Amino acid sequence: MTRRHVLQVAAGAAAVGSLSAAAVAGAGGGAGEAQGAPATGGLEIAIRRAGERGHFNFGWLDTNHTFSFGSYQDPRFMGFRSLRVINEDRVTPGAGFPTHPHRDMEILTYVLEGALEHKDSMGNGSVIRPGDVQRMSAGTGVTHSEYNHSKADGVHFLQIWILPEGRGLEPGYEQKAFPEAEKRGKLRLVASRDGRDGSVTVAQDVSLYASVLDAGEEVSLDVKGGRHAWVQVARGSVRLNGRALEAGDGAATTGSGALAIRADARAEVLVFDLA
Numbered sequence: 001m002t003r004r005h006v007l008q009v010a011a012g013a014a015a016v017g018s019l020s021a022a023a024v025a026g027a028g029g030g031a032g033e034a035q036g037a038p039a040t041g042g043l044e045i046a047i048r049r050a051g052e053r054g055h056f057n058f059g060w061l062d063t064n065h066t067f068s069f070g071s072y073q074d075p076r077f078m079g080f081r082s083l084r085v086i087n088e089d090r091v092t093p094g095a096g097f098p099t100h101p102h103r104d105m106e107i108l109t110y111v112l113e114g115a116l117e118h119k120d121s122m123g124n125g126s127v128i129r130p131g132d133v134q135r136m137s138a139g140t141g142v143t144h145s146e147y148n149h150s151k152a153d154g155v156h157f158l159q160i161w162i163l164p165e166g167r168g169l170e171p172g173y174e175q176k177a178f179p180e181a182e183k184r185g186k187l188r189l190v191a192s193r194d195g196r197d198g199s200v201t202v203a204q205d206v207s208l209y210a211s212v213l214d215a216g217e218e219v220s221l222d223v224k225g226g227r228h229a230w231v232q233v234a235r236g237s238v239r240l241n242g243r244a245l246e247a248g249d250g251a252a253t254t255g256s257g258a259l260a261i262r263a264d265a266r267a268e269v270l271v272f273d274l275a
Contacts, residue, residue, distance in 0.1 A: 042257035043223060045241060048077075050248025053088075060095035064088040066232070066250050080230050080252050081274040082204050085161035088248060090154055091116075096147030102138035104169075106162040106202050108191060109134040109146075110210070110270065112234055114155030120144035124173045128157070132177050133190045133210075135200040139169040158234060158270070164203040174200045183212045187219050187271060205275040213238065213263035221271055225256040228274045236267025 054065035054072025065072045066086040067079050079085070084105070096117070109116065109128055116128045120136065121143040128134050136142065148155040176198065182188045187209035195201040202208070211219050213236070223229050231240055231251045238245050239262045245251060247267075253259060261269055 043241065043253045043255045043259065045243060046252045047243065047245065048250040048252070050246060053248065060092045062090040064248065079163075081228050082163045082206055083160070083230055083272055083274060084163050085159065086232055086250065087159045088156075089159060090156045091148045092154055093148055094151045097145060099143050099145045101141060101143045102136075103141040104164060104167050105138045106164050106204055107136045107138060108160040108162065108200075108202070108208070109136075109157060110160065110234070111155065111157040112268070114153050114157075115149035116155050116157055117147045117149040118144060120173065122171055122173055126175055128175065131179055132175055133200050134175040135173070135191060135202060137164070137169060137172040137203055139164070139171040142171045158232070160208075162202060162204050162206055165205065166203070169203055176200050178210065180212055183210050183268075185211075185213060185217050185219070187211050187221060207273040209271040209273070211261070211269050211271070213261070213267045213269070215263050215265050218260060218262040220261070221259045221273065223253060223256050223259050223273070226275075227256070229253040229259055230272040230274065231259070231261065232270045232272075234268040234270060237264040238262060238267045238269060239264060 048066060050064070054069065056063050056071065064087065067077045067084065068074050069085055069087060110133055111128050111130050113130060118128060118134065119125045126134070127149050136144065178188055178190050188211065189197045189199045189207060190210045191202050191206070191208035192199045193202060193205050209221070213219065221229065231245070233245045233247050233249050235247050237247065240251050241260050243251070244264070
């Protein structure tokens with residue numbers, strides 16, 4: 001498959017939807033474990049295993065799709081609340097996505113290893129490195145390109161799409177660095193609706209936290225009534241309210257209560273607090 005074909009497929013992936021935790025639990029593979037799990041402290045937890053994601057290897061791009069995207073379509077996995085896409089991408093040296101369009105989507109990029117070069121039709125040009133969070137509001141329409149900045153090393157990153165609270169918003173761009181020290185052993189807010197605590201702004205009622213944990217360390221989030229959470233393990237292994245999660249695993253929660261994340265080994269996690 002050519003890069004051009006990949007882009008054409010990706011451009012058609014903007015179908016929207018949401019998914020309940022029960023629907024996540026009803027998926028095949030290891031989801032029977034999630035489906036049969038009792039509520040924990042008022043929270044219902046449904047696990048989306050890494051190995052169940054949509055997976056494609058195009059040579060230059062090795063990608064895993066937590067939710068339906070491009071050629072991977074499963075009506076059971078169209079997103080969770082306003083969270084529409086979590087793609088885990090690995091791109092070979094010098095390769096990448098040529099200029100392509102987006103609209104009506106809040107797009108966050110979180111680099112785990114390497115460096116990703118970005119250019120867009122708003123005149124922005126940057127290199128995104130580990131610790132950086134980039135937000136691009138596509139709004140009425142933008143075009144951009146993304147390439148591995150290195151000619152020698154691969155780049156590994158998460159690209160996250162969040163449905164905006166309205167259509168036809170003004171396009172925008174923001175990029176901020178969050179040093180590891182700010183995330184170590186704590187939940188560091190990196191994206192939010194109001195940009196509080198120095199986070200990047202997102203045009204949706206969502207708060208995104210990042211945490212880096214050593215083995216034995218624990219962080220927790222109080223999920224309020226009417227809110228939902230998605231936990232994505234970027235690296236390492238953790239226990240979510242006692243349930244084992246490995247790198248690439250995700251988990252949806254409904255209900256209210258304490259969400260406790262304890263590292264079995266050094267780990268990096270993202271936690272979405274969603275309306």
